[in-house]
Amino acid sequence: MADRIVLNPISYHGHGAIENIVPELTARGYKKAFVATDPDLLKFGVTKKVTDLLDKVGFAYEVYSNIKANPTIENVQTGVAAFRKAEADCIVAVGGGSAMDTSKAIGIIINNPEFADVRSLEGVAPTKKHAVFTIAVPTTAGTAAEVTINYVITDVEKKRKFVCVDVNDIPEVAVVDPDMMSTMPKGLTAATGMDALTHAIEGYITKGHCAISDMFHLEAIKLISHSLRAAVQNDPDGREGMALGQYIAGMGFSNVGLGIVHSMAHGLSALYDTPHGVACAIILPFGLEYNAPVAGKRYRAIGIAMGVDGINEMDDEAAAAATIAAVKKLSADVGIPADLKGILKDEDVQFLSDSAFADACRPGNPRDTSVEEIKALYRSMM
Numbered sequence: 001m002a003d004r005i006v007l008n009p010i011s012y013h014g015h016g017a018i019e020n021i022v023p024e025l026t027a028r029g030y031k032k033a034f035v036a037t038d039p040d041l042l043k044f045g046v047t048k049k050v051t052d053l054l055d056k057v058g059f060a061y062e063v064y065s066n067i068k069a070n071p072t073i074e075n076v077q078t079g080v081a082a083f084r085k086a087e088a089d090c091i092v093a094v095g096g097g098s099a100m101d102t103s104k105a106i107g108i109i110i111n112n113p114e115f116a117d118v119r120s121l122e123g124v125a126p127t128k129k130h131a132v133f134t135i136a137v138p139t140t141a142g143t144a145a146e147v148t149i150n151y152v153i154t155d156v157e158k159k160r161k162f163v164c165v166d167v168n169d170i171p172e173v174a175v176v177d178p179d180m181m182s183t184m185p186k187g188l189t190a191a192t193g194m195d196a197l198t199h200a201i202e203g204y205i206t207k208g209h210c211a212i213s214d215m216f217h218l219e220a221i222k223l224i225s226h227s228l229r230a231a232v233q234n235d236p237d238g239r240e241g242m243a244l245g246q247y248i249a250g251m252g253f254s255n256v257g258l259g260i261v262h263s264m265a266h267g268l269s270a271l272y273d274t275p276h277g278v279a280c281a282i283i284l285p286f287g288l289e290y291n292a293p294v295a296g297k298r299y300r301a302i303g304i305a306m307g308v309d310g311i312n313e314m315d316d317e318a319a320a321a322a323t324i325a326a327v328k329k330l331s332a333d334v335g336i337p338a339d340l341k342g343i344l345k346d347e348d349v350q351f352l353s354d355s356a357f358a359d360a361c362r363p364g365n366p367r368d369t370s371v372e373e374i375k376a377l378y379r380s381m382m
Helices: 018-029 039-043 049-059 073-086 097-111 184-205 211-232 237-255 258-272 278-308 318-332 346-356 372-380
Strands: 010-013 032-037 060-064 091-095 136-137 150-155 158-166 172-175
Touching: 010 018, 010 237, 010 258, 018 049, 018 091, 018 136, 018 172, 032 073, 032 097, 049 060, 049 091, 049 158, 060 073, 060 372, 073 150, 091 097, 097 136, 097 150, 150 258, 150 372, 158 258, 172 237, 184 211, 184 237, 184 258, 184 278, 184 318, 211 237, 211 278, 211 318, 258 278, 258 346, 278 318, 278 372, 346 372
Parallel strands: 010 172, 032 060, 032 091, 091 136, 136 172
Antiparallel strands: 150 158
């Protein structure tokens, strides 16, 4: 079977990359941008770095910031109405995964109005038209939503998140500027960075991995492992390494899938509003231990990319254990909790396990699983 790779037609990387936003819009003849952003980014002036560029040339825009950290169906539907009212013809998404995921759903529904209920976009939706032209400007180094064909929406009524996979949602232009990430607080930097590492590691061991995705994921693991600690301290080189590393991870996992770490994390975010990156970081070592009987031989390459000393002299079992230990240490070094104590409630384990098993990421897990095994895995973290 052929391997399919879908990437942005154009992406810009490095300091000052945002200077390319206006030229990309004007060259295509767009007239009014719908700037979708996080309310905190608006409040603290991060979004202003982009709108100042639009103001400088008199490019019309409307700001939409009714977006939660875990964006909801209501956020999307309100955004669709706001886009139409604004009479915009393009989207500039400024933010982390929440702003970009909301923008993807809005852009899809504008051009495919038959999916206006949002829920019908779950899984692989049969949309006919590409989303509204979008420039994605990430302000966190984690989700890589600017380069993926995935987005995640929270169904508040059903207390669950659902994953949408659609080649029509990928932004035409990604602008990955580490200067847009410089105001991220330590906790958010750590959480989003561990989300990026989870993307790279899960993508490397997923059932659908291929030679091209392996190349992306191993480079991403190397960049993230060597940059995250520095990025948490707001070191410019660390920020730049994370900006690139998380994007490269997205180039891979978007095309080959993830696994149960993400499936299990989605439920925690939907039910408890746990930050997605924190949930992923806590679950990742447990997921690696669970998957070791099937995927453990691939852990050596992960450990090498992370810089584990002496791993080439170890047997497969020892190399896998050393790799998992390195993941735990990196997570601890950036302040992530070691387990789900104080987060997970026993009465919710059944519901969360059912949700994780039904999640779109679960089939990609290297080890076939069951609701009962997921329940046991959740309880091992309590």
